[in-house]
Amino acid sequence: MTTTGPAGPAPRRRRGRPGYDQTAILRAAVELFNRKGYDATSVGDLAKELGLTKPAIYHHVTSKEQLLGQALDDALDELTAVVTEASREGAGGAGNAGGTAYGRLRDVVRRSVEVLVAHQPSVTLLLRVRGNSEVELAALERRRWLDDRLAALVADAVAEGALRDDVPPALVSRLLFGMVNSLVEWYRPDGAYDTAAVAGAITAIAFDGLARHEC
Amino acid sequence: MTTTGPAGPAPRRRRGRPGYDQTAILRAAVELFNRKGYDATSVGDLAKELGLTKPAIYHHVTSKEQLLGQALDDALDELTAVVTEASREGAGGAGNAGGTAYGRLRDVVRRSVEVLVAHQPSVTLLLRVRGNSEVELAALERRRWLDDRLAALVADAVAEGALRDDVPPALVSRLLFGMVNSLVEWYRPDGAYDTAAVAGAITAIAFDGLARHEC
Numbered sequence: 001m002t003t004t005g006p007a008g009p010a011p012r013r014r015r016g017r018p019g020y021d022q023t024a025i026l027r028a029a030v031e032l033f034n035r036k037g038y039d040a041t042s043v044g045d046l047a048k049e050l051g052l053t054k055p056a057i058y059h060h061v062t063s064k065e066q067l068l069g070q071a072l073d074d075a076l077d078e079l080t081a082v083v084t085e086a087s088r089e090g091a092g093g094a095g096n097a098g099g100t101a102y103g104r105l106r107d108v109v110r111r112s113v114e115v116l117v118a119h120q121p122s123v124t125l126l127l128r129v130r131g132n133s134e135v136e137l138a139a140l141e142r143r144r145w146l147d148d149r150l151a152a153l154v155a156d157a158v159a160e161g162a163l164r165d166d167v168p169p170a171l172v173s174r175l176l177f178g179m180v181n182s183l184v185e186w187y188r189p190d191g192a193y194d195t196a197a198v199a200g201a202i203t204a205i206a207f208d209g210l211a212r213h214e215c
Numbered sequence: 216m217t218t219t220g221p222a223g224p225a226p227r228r229r230r231g232r233p234g235y236d237q238t239a240i241l242r243a244a245v246e247l248f249n250r251k252g253y254d255a256t257s258v259g260d261l262a263k264e265l266g267l268t269k270p271a272i273y274h275h276v277t278s279k280e281q282l283l284g285q286a287l288d289d290a291l292d293e294l295t296a297v298v299t300e301a302s303r304e305g306a307g308g309a310g311n312a313g314g315t316a317y318g319r320l321r322d323v324v325r326r327s328v329e330v331l332v333a334h335q336p337s338v339t340l341l342l343r344v345r346g347n348s349e350v351e352l353a354a355l356e357r358r359r360w361l362d363d364r365l366a367a368l369v370a371d372a373v374a375e376g377a378l379r380d381d382v383p384p385a386l387v388s389r390l391l392f393g394m395v396n397s398l399v400e401w402y403r404p405d406g407a408y409d410t411a412a413v414a415g416a417i418t419a420i421a422f423d424g425l426a427r428h429e430c
Contacts, residue, residue: 035345037252102426127400128343130250163425167416171408174401175394175420182393185342193386201382205390209424210378211317 020050022060029067030121038068038125039132065135072129072139075122078115080142082108083149102162105153106203112180113199117187124184150177176206235265237275244282245336253283253340254347280350287344287354290337293330295357297323298364316371317378321418323368327395328414332402339399365392391421 028050032041043064047054061067086108116123126143129136154176155169163172179202187198243265247256258279262269276282301323331338341358344351369391370384378387394417402413 036347037254039252039255132251162427164419164423164427167419167425168407171413171416172420172425175397175417176425178397178400179390179394181400182390182397185393185396186389192383198386201386202390204379204382205387205421205424207424207426208379209420209422209426210382210387210391211422211424212377212379 020052020056020060025050025057025060026067026070027121029064030071030125033068033071034121034124034128038064038128065133068125068133069135069138071122071125072135075115075119075126076139076142076146078119079112079123079146082111082115083146086111086153087149100162101153101156101160105157105163106207108150108153109176109180109203109206110199112177113183113202114195116180116183117189117195117198120184120187120189123181127181127184147173147177179206235267235271235275240265240272240275241282241285242336244279245286245340248283248286249336249339249343253279253343280348283340283348284350284353286337286340287350290330290334290341291354291357291361293334294327294338294361297326297330298361301326301368302364315377316368316375320368320372320378321422323365324391324395324418324421325414327392328398328417329410331395331398332404332410332413335399335402335404338396342396342399362388362392394421 025046029041029046032046032049036045041064043054043057046064046067047057050057086104126139129139129143131137131140151170151173154163154173157163158165158169183198187193193201240261244256244261247261247264251260256279258269258272261279261282262272265272301319341354344354344358346352346355366385366388369378369388372378373380373384398413402408408416
């Protein structure tokens with residue numbers, strides 16, 4: 001299973017010295033892919049960044065694409081766990097507030113924000129995937145599955161009468177999670193807003209709206 | 216001045232034949248930058264894509280960076296015009312509905328959607344800029360100005376009592392325009408939703424909220 005807690009402390013930088021493990025190499029690779037773009041990054045660039053030789057990198061990983069695949073799986077596994085749970089609770093469950101599609105939709109928004117913040121580098125990479133390789137196409141396929149499940153959850157919440165029905169559920173889903181995903185462009189863990197503040201703001205805006213209601 | 220109308224028809228593809236002008240080269244360059252990433256794209260790639268020689272490209276443009284700068288200016292000029300107008304109307308203007316900060320904020324959301332759809336390739340490029348060159352840093356500086364003006368407009372709408380005051384205006388602004396900007400990732404002009412439908416959905420979600428109100 002997966003955790004949505006914050007990632008552990010960054011490994012000590014030991015530039016030019018041995019002791020890198022695969023996790024540290026993956027972390028550096030994802031950072032470099034996000035900064036320079038995946039296609040523009042070579043294993044040589046990664047070696048240089050880490051102060052290692054290319055053979056030292058290849059001691060731990062078989063290819064640049066393997067690192068991409070691991071990073072994308074990291075993000076996708078977390079998001080899949082969240083969406084699967086949100087989809088599952090609906091089956092049969094009634095009586096408790098969390099059992100409604102509306103409750104589960106609010107919950108999946110909040111939990112998606114948590115995953116995004118805890119796994120920001122790999123989610124950022126995932127959101128920039130363009131489908132230029134087999135690994136990327138497989139990731140896009142998994143993203144489509146997530147999008148479909150989320151759209152279905154929105155449709156369920158409309159069907160149970162909790163959400164307005166004048167905007168197509170598939171469009172609502174894209175815009176709602178587009179707002180969530182836009183976090184990767186600016187969110188900083190050491191910035192002005194913690195995860196709960198951001199999740200609260202998104203649910204407040206999306207579900208209740210910005211306008212002051214007359215009632 | 217600028218227009219927010221749709222771009223003209225695509226130029227006929229005349230692969231390997233003369234007759235490309237700078238506009239057609241710019242259009243192809245932006246498409247290639249978005250597909251492969253700017254850093255991973257060379258003038259040689261662009262020449263190959265167009266079926267031209269590199270000297271033929273250099274007959275029209277001085278560098279890859281010049282093309283990037285032109286594309287970013289295209290997007291930024293449009294967005295700046297929209298935001299400047301939305302900021303300006305507030306000065307003094309009262310009595311008409313459009314004169315309120317709230318009215319201008321709703322309007323700037325709608326007009327941003329129109330710019331994004333009409334200039335999707337260059338706005339996509341703008342949103343992916345990471346600051347790896349002088350041209351990119353200048354674009355980021357202009358984006359910051361836009362972000363500041365939009366946050367100020369949200370703050371004005373809160374101050375006039377039209378918007379809820381329990382979410383920081385700067386956070387509202389980021390999330391609201393994050394939702395707008397997320398369009399570049401999936402919107403297709405020939406898809407299921409026209410510009411008005413998308414703009415209407417965004418304003419409905421953000422200002423009025425998805426939840427059915429009891430009143």
